[in-house]
Amino acid sequence: MSYLFIVNPVAGKGNGSKIIPIIKEVMDTYKCTYEIKITEKIGDAKLFAEEAKTKNFSIIVSVGGDGTLHEVVNGMVGGLQKLGVIPAGTGNDFARTLNISFNLREALEILAKKKSIPVDIGRLNGKHFVNFCSIGLDALIAQEANKIKKYFSSTYSYVIGVIKALGKFKSLKVDLIIDGIKYNEEIMLIAVCNGAYYGGGMKIAPNAEVFDGQFDICVVRKMSKLKLLFLFPTIFKGEHVKYKEVKMYRGKDVQIFSAENMNVNADGEIIDNRPIKFEAVNKKIEVIVP
Numbered sequence: 025m026s027y028l029f030i031v032n033p034v035a036g037k038g039n040g041s042k043i044i045p046i047i048k049e050v051m052d053t054y055k056c057t058y059e060i061k062i063t064e065k066i067g068d069a070k071l072f073a074e075e076a077k078t079k080n081f082s083i084i085v086s087v088g089g090d091g092t093l094h095e096v097v098n099g100m101v102g103g104l105q106k107l108g109v110i111p112a113g114t115g116n117d118f119a120r121t122l123n124i125s126f127n128l129r130e131a132l133e134i135l136a137k138k139k140s141i142p143v144d145i146g147r148l149n150g151k152h153f154v155n156f157c158s159i160g161l162d163a164l165i166a167q168e169a170n171k172i173k174k175y176f177s178s179t180y181s182y183v184i185g186v187i188k189a190l191g192k193f194k195s196l197k198v199d200l201i202i203d204g205i206k207y208n209e210e211i212m213l214i215a216v217c218n219g220a221y222y223g224g225g226m227k228i229a230p231n232a233e234v235f236d237g238q239f240d241i242c243v244v245r246k247m248s249k250l251k252l253l254f255l256f257p258t259i260f261k262g263e264h265v266k267y268k269e270v271k272m273y274r275g276k277d278v279q280i281f282s283a284e285n286m287n288v289n290a291d292g293e294i295i296d297n298r299p300i301k302f303e304a305v306n307k308k309i310e311v312i313v314p
């Protein structure tokens with residue numbers, strides 16, 4: 025049983041590189057065989073995970089944040105290896121959903137114990153995502169937050185992103201089709217969630233389960249920007265669902281059409297993608313969990 029650690033050294037403002045001696049120490053203690061590969065640029069994590077599919081590794085470990093994990097999963101999907109998640113990024117929302125400890129030594133010990141469960145992932149026009157995808161105000165917030173998140177905490181970057189994006193954003197008219205049922209909506213944002221958290225700990229889909237084969241879909245309908253400012257802090261505890269403008273749906277196939285331009289925020293990375301068609305893929309990846 026051999027581990028491949030794919031380490032993003034710049035994740036979490038440099039957390040990724042600090043963890044390497046701890047990986048060696050814990051893996052040696054548990055007498056595990058392992059290899060460490062360090063990413064140098066965007067795309068490396070996906071490439072390393074893809075290459076590992078034909079090699080003798082049984083567990084591929086993403087050491088970084090949700091962006092690194094997104095790449096690793098896209099590289100390893102279709103292979104036989106299990107996935108390990110070491111939360112060394114700024115947000116680490118998927119690790120939060122899976123209850124993986126943010127204490128790196130504890131997270132490594134979880135890996136060494138090798139207990140695993142099958143989890144769902146999402147597919148967007150042939151590519152995959154682990155945690156969520158969103159459109160609307162949310163994608164604009166991520167764009168703004170990404171510009172500054174190297175310098176500030178993820179929550180602070182997110183809040184600044186909200187304020188900047190609110191200044192620019194106009195609501196979007198969309199056709200939302202969930203499992204064949206069409207809803208005409210005018211929205212501020214739609215989040216299609218596999219996991220419960222996004223944005224560094226915001227509980228956007230409080231009842232989401234990663235093994236039910238379905239997405240939890242959060243639709244925030246058109247509202248005044250002032251009201252939205254009051255709504256945002258309530259997402260941290262999942263209390264936004266009490267607002268009448270917030271509607272939660274559940275479904276396996278989700279399509280979104282709009283005459284207007286839509287960017288998609290996929291696990292925190294912005295992609296321009298049309299048509300937008302999400303598909304929940306049930307129990308696609310075996311993940312090491314506590």
Ligand SMILES: Nc1ncnc2c1ncn2[C@@H]1O[C@H](COP(=O)(O)OP(=O)(O)OP(=O)(O)O)[C@@H](O)[C@H]1O
Nearest residue numbers: 035036063064066088089090091092113114115116
């Ligand atoms: N050596 C590198 N130099 C610069 N960027 C890199 C390097 N290796 C990987 N990357 C890119 O860094 C980006 C950010 O990584 P990641 O999302 O894992 O960390 P984070 O932003 O700190 O965490 P989170 O997404 O949980 O907030 C990813 O898009 C990844 O492709």
